[in-house]
Amino acid sequence: MNPRLLRGLLPPLSLAALLIAIFWLQPRTMSYFGLNLLLNLAVPIALAAIAQMFILCVNELDLSIGGFVSLVACITATWLHDTPLLGIAALAGLIAAYAALGALIHLRNLPSIVVTLGMSFVWLGLAVLVLPTPGGKAPEYIRALMTLKPPFIPFPIIAAVVIAIVVHIVLMRSAYGAVLRGAGGNPRSLERAGWSILKIKMTMFALAGFFGVLSGMALVGLTTSADANIALRYTLLSIAGVILGGGEFVGGRVSPIGAVIGAVTLALAGSFLSFLRLNPDWQIGAQGAILIIVLALRVLISRSEVRS
Amino acid sequence: MTALLRKPWLWAWLGALAVWLATATFTHGRGSAEVLSAALTFGAFFVIVALGQMFVITLGPGNVDLSIPACMTLAGTVAMKTMDGAASMIPLGLVLALAIGAGVGVINYALIRLLRIPPIIATLSSSFIFQSAAIWWNRGLRVKPPEALADFTTAKLAGVPVIAIAVVLMAVAGHVLLTRTIYGRGVVAIGQNMRAAHLAGVRVERIRAATYIMCATLAGLCGYLLSAFSGGAALNMGEEYLLSSIAVVVIGGTSVAGGFANVPGLWGAALFMFLLVTMLNTFGAGAGVRLVLTGLIIIGVIVAASGGKRGT
Amino acid sequence: MSGTSPIVVLDGVEKSFGAVRALTGVTLELRRGECLGLVGHNGAGKSTLMNVLSGNLSPDAGRITVDGADITGRLTPQNAVAHGVRCVYQELSLCPNLTVAENARISHPSIAGVGWRRAARELISGMLDQIFPGHGISTDHLVGDLSIARRQMVEIARAFAVTRAEAKVVILDEPTSSLDGVAAKKLLAYVRRYVDAGGTCVLISHLLGEIFDTSDRIAVMRDGGVVALDRAKAFDRNSLVAAMGSVAERAPGQARGGAAIRETASIVVQARPRIPETLSLAAHKGEVVGLAGLSGQGQTELLVQVFDHAAGAQVSGEVALVAGDRQTDGIFPLWSIAENISIGSLRRFLKGPFLDHVAARAFAEEWRKRIGIRTPDVGQPILSLSGGNQQKALFARALGSPAEIIVMDDPMRGVDVGTKQEVYGMIRDEAAKGRTFLWYTTEMDELTNCDHVYVFREGGIVADLPRAEMTEERVLHASFRADA
Amino acid sequence: DTSDKRIALSNNYAGNSWRQAMLRSWEKVTGQAVADGVVAAADAFTTAENQVTEQAAQIQNLILQGYDAIVINAASPEGLNGAVAEACGAGVVVVSFDGIVTEPCAWRIAVDFKQMGKDEVLYLADQLPEGGNLLEIRGLAGVFVDDEISAGIHEGVAETGKFEIVGSVHGNWAQDVAQKAVAGILPSLPDDIVGVVTQGGDGYGAAQAFNATNRDMPIIVMGNRHDELTWWKEQKDANGYETMSVSIAPGVSTLAFWVAQQILDGAEVPKDLTVPFLRIDQDNLEENLANTEAGGVANVEYTLEDAQAVIAGAK
Ligand SMILES: Nc1ncnc2c1ncn2[C@@H]1O[C@H](COP(=O)(O)OP(=O)(O)OP(=O)(O)O)[C@@H](O)[C@H]1O
Numbered sequence A: 001m002n003p004r005l006l007r008g009l010l011p012p013l014s015l016a017a018l019l020i021a022i023f024w025l026q027p028r029t030m031s032y033f034g035l036n037l038l039l040n041l042a043v044p045i046a047l048a049a050i051a052q053m054f055i056l057c058v059n060e061l062d063l064s065i066g067g068f069v070s071l072v073a074c075i076t077a078t079w080l081h082d083t084p085l086l087g088i089a090a091l092a093g094l095i096a097a098y099a100a101l102g103a104l105i106h107l108r109n110l111p112s113i114v115v116t117l118g119m120s121f122v123w124l125g126l127a128v129l130v131l132p133t134p135g136g137k138a139p140e141y142i143r144a145l146m147t148l149k150p151p152f153i154p155f156p157i158i159a160a161v162v163i164a165i166v167v168h169i170v171l172m173r174s175a176y177g178a179v180l181r182g183a184g185g186n187p188r189s190l191e192r193a194g195w196s197i198l199k200i201k202m203t204m205f206a207l208a209g210f211f212g213v214l215s216g217m218a219l220v221g222l223t224t225s226a227d228a229n230i231a232l233r234y235t236l237l238s239i240a241g242v243i244l245g246g247g248e249f250v251g252g253r254v255s256p257i258g259a260v261i262g263a264v265t266l267a268l269a270g271s272f273l274s275f276l277r278l279n280p281d282w283q284i285g286a287q288g289a290i291l292i293i294v295l296a297l298r299v300l301i302s303r304s305e306v307r308s
Numbered sequence B: 001m002t003a004l005l006r007k008p009w010l011w012a013w014l015g016a017l018a019v020w021l022a023t024a025t026f027t028h029g030r031g032s033a034e035v036l037s038a039a040l041t042f043g044a045f046f047v048i049v050a051l052g053q054m055f056v057i058t059l060g061p062g063n064v065d066l067s068i069p070a071c072m073t074l075a076g077t078v079a080m081k082t083m084d085g086a087a088s089m090i091p092l093g094l095v096l097a098l099a100i101g102a103g104v105g106v107i108n109y110a111l112i113r114l115l116r117i118p119p120i121i122a123t124l125s126s127s128f129i130f131q132s133a134a135i136w137w138n139r140g141l142r143v144k145p146p147e148a149l150a151d152f153t154t155a156k157l158a159g160v161p162v163i164a165i166a167v168v169l170m171a172v173a174g175h176v177l178l179t180r181t182i183y184g185r186g187v188v189a190i191g192q193n194m195r196a197a198h199l200a201g202v203r204v205e206r207i208r209a210a211t212y213i214m215c216a217t218l219a220g221l222c223g224y225l226l227s228a229f230s231g232g233a234a235l236n237m238g239e240e241y242l243l244s245s246i247a248v249v250v251i252g253g254t255s256v257a258g259g260f261a262n263v264p265g266l267w268g269a270a271l272f273m274f275l276l277v278t279m280l281n282t283f284g285a286g287a288g289v290r291l292v293l294t295g296l297i298i299i300g301v302i303v304a305a306s307g308g309k310r311g312t
Numbered sequence C: 001m002s003g004t005s006p007i008v009v010l011d012g013v014e015k016s017f018g019a020v021r022a023l024t025g026v027t028l029e030l031r032r033g034e035c036l037g038l039v040g041h042n043g044a045g046k047s048t049l050m051n052v053l054s055g056n057l058s059p060d061a062g063r064i065t066v067d068g069a070d071i072t073g074r075l076t077p078q079n080a081v082a083h084g085v086r087c088v089y090q091e092l093s094l095c096p097n098l099t100v101a102e103n104a105r106i107s108h109p110s111i112a113g114v115g116w117r118r119a120a121r122e123l124i125s126g127m128l129d130q131i132f133p134g135h136g137i138s139t140d141h142l143v144g145d146l147s148i149a150r151r152q153m154v155e156i157a158r159a160f161a162v163t164r165a166e167a168k169v170v171i172l173d174e175p176t177s178s179l180d181g182v183a184a185k186k187l188l189a190y191v192r193r194y195v196d197a198g199g200t201c202v203l204i205s206h207l208l209g210e211i212f213d214t215s216d217r218i219a220v221m222r223d224g225g226v227v228a229l230d231r232a233k234a235f236d237r238n239s240l241v242a243a244m245g246s247v248a249e250r251a252p253g254q255a256r257g258g259a260a261i262r263e264t265a266s267i268v269v270q271a272r273p274r275i276p277e278t279l280s281l282a283a284h285k286g287e288v289v290g291l292a293g294l295s296g297q298g299q300t301e302l303l304v305q306v307f308d309h310a311a312g313a314q315v316s317g318e319v320a321l322v323a324g325d326r327q328t329d330g331i332f333p334l335w336s337i338a339e340n341i342s343i344g345s346l347r348r349f350l351k352g353p354f355l356d357h358v359a360a361r362a363f364a365e366e367w368r369k370r371i372g373i374r375t376p377d378v379g380q381p382i383l384s385l386s387g388g389n390q391q392k393a394l395f396a397r398a399l400g401s402p403a404e405i406i407v408m409d410d411p412m413r414g415v416d417v418g419t420k421q422e423v424y425g426m427i428r429d430e431a432a433k434g435r436t437f438l439w440y441t442t443e444m445d446e447l448t449n450c451d452h453v454y455v456f457r458e459g460g461i462v463a464d465l466p467r468a469e470m471t472e473e474r475v476l477h478a479s480f481r482a483d484a
Numbered sequence D: 001d002t003s004d005k006r007i008a009l010s011n012n013y014a015g016n017s018w019r020q021a022m023l024r025s026w027e028k029v030t031g032q033a034v035a036d037g038v039v040a041a042a043d044a045f046t047t048a049e050n051q052v053t054e055q056a057a058q059i060q061n062l063i064l065q066g067y068d069a070i071v072i073n074a075a076s077p078e079g080l081n082g083a084v085a086e087a088c089g090a091g092v093v094v095v096s097f098d099g100i101v102t103e104p105c106a107w108r109i110a111v112d113f114k115q116m117g118k119d120e121v122l123y124l125a126d127q128l129p130e131g132g133n134l135l136e137i138r139g140l141a142g143v144f145v146d147d148e149i150s151a152g153i154h155e156g157v158a159e160t161g162k163f164e165i166v167g168s169v170h171g172n173w174a175q176d177v178a179q180k181a182v183a184g185i186l187p188s189l190p191d192d193i194v195g196v197v198t199q200g201g202d203g204y205g206a207a208q209a210f211n212a213t214n215r216d217m218p219i220i221v222m223g224n225r226h227d228e229l230t231w232w233k234e235q236k237d238a239n240g241y242e243t244m245s246v247s248i249a250p251g252v253s254t255l256a257f258w259v260a261q262q263i264l265d266g267a268e269v270p271k272d273l274t275v276p277f278l279r280i281d282q283d284n285l286e287e288n289l290a291n292t293e294a295g296g297v298a299n300v301e302y303t304l305e306d307a308q309a310v311i312a313g314a315k
């Protein structure tokens, strides 16, 4: 079998295995209601993973996406709810800020890890300023969207598929998408062909900001209200999601479908553990263990592929 | 002069100096010396872990140890519980803490090497396990350190914290290790190009293993000293060392892309990070403003430090 | 046939990098329907000149006119492409994470919109078929999965491809350095067809045979300036080499008669490629063993196997390697020249547990002189060296190391003629002192320096030729399948 | 009869001694209850990281596992409302304590954190009739408990009118963080700090930081941790040092358990219940210290009868 294809099949296979294990442990999850509960919180994570993927694609790393999503959640639950115009302007401003961040990193040739580390404080600080105590209220339409009950297929599944396909088309299939990815593979080559790396970086960061905004809005739609610390964990989750989905830290090798699958896998891993009912002392450790196991499987398979 | 301006560690030290002066101006000079002494003490803990983190980060893109907090906690709790306040057990406690650190390093490296898990994810995952182990070991009970050990960590010599002196010596050793040994050259070579390093005869895997083990061992040491200093190990005692250890390394002028490191910057950045929080506390800024300013100032230092470089 | 109307005029172009004056006022014109051969020693300024022309470097002084338009101040990569100037760079510039077709789209912005994939596929595969018939490259392969030779082919095809943007001037900077002889011939034949149809081509190469066979005119650069420029027919090998300022070329190197060594010296390397049906390779102490064949037939893998002392290779003694693909296998880009050289023999600078930097620097300086690396100061960054000089630093690293066995992975890529002769001499001297060399090369001439030659095909060894029996014909014969 | 009912504990954090004591109390009391056949199961679940989203997912998983009641110590009073609403919608009884949730369908066992902060200041006002400068150590920024306690402190300061808060730092409820923050700000503060108001878990760190200077030891309000009480005892024996210590007892998890059990049993229970915080004073210090496990937190565990009394008291 084509090794690239096999590598590409790994993330969906591990997701399937995890799902089967969950169904076996807790048959109740195998229903419309069960899948909905099991998967709905994976939607904002998937969106955050997509955001991270855009950044990783141009060889940068975003350590601030969690703080950013938190800030978006706070703004969504306050300004967007109370004064929609101000809210929309603020969110658009955030996307522009992300693009500016990309420009800054590129023009000054800064290490993105540190810049975004600094930005994580900034976003969190702004979130605390916007919403000093937890609260706020999700706008009705977002709440309605996130709790949609379409016939037959639970909403989170539809959402995940749509996100994956749309981003796949934009990044992997479109003509400009090839250019965007090329900037991760060999920026010099792009420059020599006359493309502006600055514009590409800004585009990618703006896309990341856009999906970060979507993630925050989706999250508030599920939690109904916000909290300045609500999504800090998304930073590491999003990175882990992209990697689990077959992405790499450098070289512009990423996969939107993989990233969505990786994010869903991570979300399910937590559920799987709680269905196991472990001793509380080891519940935290088990989350580490499951991450290791999923990634180790990936390696075992790709090793056997090398051998064959 | 221009040679000095090009030193990568310069900006961290300038930043530290600037925030210290700003604080001193605000308080009309009151307590500036004490602030400095406190900065030396707390900076020392940062430098211990940052030293290990620096070697890891220098190994190249993607190399980072996120298990430092959990390792500190585990080493601290086990050592404190074993010593149980008895002065005679101090050496055993130290050996135990270092051994736990080394063990953590071995596990991290095994995950990275044998299971080919990217370091960032491998150390994150393993840290959950170490955290669980720490909880399981003594369930968050806070055991007091032996009196003599606590005294050592808080002692001062002519107004300078003893621990800071010790860590300055450690940093010097780290500098020599980085610049004057085959190991150090190897780390820097691997960080630039792992395949080329291998083909130039660098013992790549041995060095990577040694680096992860050293980093975790230093984290173990820091956990031991910190729990002695703060009156016992707490399960959350390492939390803020996760991002700080990275920030200190990078603000100190080490390249996150690997292949370039420097030790003097670690001290500058550690002092800077402590003095920055102190300054904002002194100004009486609210939490939100404080966070925003912390972030902006970190970015400011990085932008300033990159002043020499042109965009590519 | 060759035209006379100039399409590009360079007038007094200067460029300095700090203290290094890479171009000292170059005046040169490129004409329609001709191939200009550009030769010169390593660091003469050939790549720099072409980088100026393709808009990647802005000149410090001088004027550049393309098609009658003075574009001196406005020469960006984008603008150069718009004026039909294309370049195949010495250090390849494809995106390894994209497919062949996607890479084609990168340099052809007009391929866009619905159906762009098919357009890109057709464009690049059509061009590959024209230049390298039987290339065996699928347009949906990731470039990173291709061998370096195939990547080179893709890059060349991409440069010649015509969409809405024309390819009026194509610059080829050492295009054959990673190609085997067969592919190189195909390329050069295509270049002739292209210029005969009215195109303009600049061919930079250290293989003078190629230059003579392909160019209409030849320009010789030395130390940043053009020192000779005439019709190709006006030069012969000796006059060209003399113009380049290299030591006059010696007769092709001769090995010391391999048979004698084989009888007396002990075997130090015995290796077998990791495929079922193959001969195995043996190298005796003091022997220079050549690895021949088309490029990418498993030679590099075997060398790495020997270097790693891996399964299938019995190696007695330390091994040092000279990388050919210097970007990915060789240099440490953040280090100085001295650091790049001394990394190969750190142990010898140990004073107690610590390294003596002064000694390391002196060692590097000594090798700079011995091997003639063109730099005022070994403390300079390695990237400030021209490609060929970087390669010399890698030689210095390996030859300076204490290793008994030296494996060389097509190490002369981009090394100029004069230096090559010196290095050949050095290799023979070292072999005489008892060092053993395994030498993979794609250049037939170099095999004459070997005591014994193994020919590779499809990952295995298919022929085992002592020096006495080695002829170009036999090597070529073994390189191709009988039925091919 | 609740002998076939299953109750789960959803906990967001286990990384400090208070939470560990809370989990242990839960284990002890519910373990007995399960053994006695009062309920069928009472399992504890902790998230790996102290994160709202993770706890929301955990609650949704507990719904799927078919628990009849979920007892929650919440990472956020608002952020879990979506998940809690799902639980209520699925017919699950939700009881929150310590970190309570605002979703109306859930029960709340609240501690009046605001009052707790205010009491600290009132105590200091008693001890220090002429007032003076105070240092405030806060908890984790952006968490509501921190805001509540701090608001109470500020209200107390305004009411008594004789104190000024000259410095405020975030100690994140952690010993070493508090120590570091206090050591950093102390040099810049006036020499006459008379009192330190805290939020728990940070008093000993503050004492250490003061110890490292040559300042007079102010009255540091403690937070019931064993190390704090021990230090206080030592000072009391040595020089008659006086202070007070206040915190919520970790055993309140067991109260929440019994309340959930009562609700499942069909008892009429008001949505809002209040528990007093556990306060230690100069005269009952020794007694409380003796009852506190070394390295742990002063604790009270509740019985079914206690719970019934609390419920009856609220009606
Ligand atoms: N042929 C190769 N091409 C590219 N990278 C390689 C190659 N061989 C090895 N490496 C890299 O170098 C590593 C092995 O390095 P090396 O053999 O230098 O380790 P070592 O420290 O010498 O091992 P040991 O200490 O066990 O002798 C591999 O993990 C791989 O990443």
Ligand SMILES: Nc1ncnc2c1ncn2[C@@H]1O[C@H](COP(=O)(O)OP(=O)(O)OP(=O)(O)O)[C@@H](O)[C@H]1O
Residues within 6 Å of the ligand: C017, C020, C021, C022, C040, C041, C042, C043, C044, C045, C046, C047, C048, C049, C090, C374, C383, C384, C385, C386, C387, C388, C389, C414, C416
């Ligand atoms: N980016 C740079 N910084 C500093 N010096 C440079 C840089 N690029 C080239 N040089 C110097 O300019 C001179 C000309 O280099 P160039 O690469 O043009 O040589 P070349 O003729 O192409 O040689 P080769 O045959 O080895 O490729 C050399 O001395 C080189 O060291």
Ligand SMILES: [Mg+2]
Residues within 6 Å of the ligand: C046, C047, C048, C090, C173, C386, C387, C388
């Ligand atoms: Mg060149």
Ligand SMILES: [Mg+2]
Residues within 6 Å of the ligand: C174, C176, C177, C178, C206, C412, C413, C414, C415
């Ligand atoms: Mg060549």
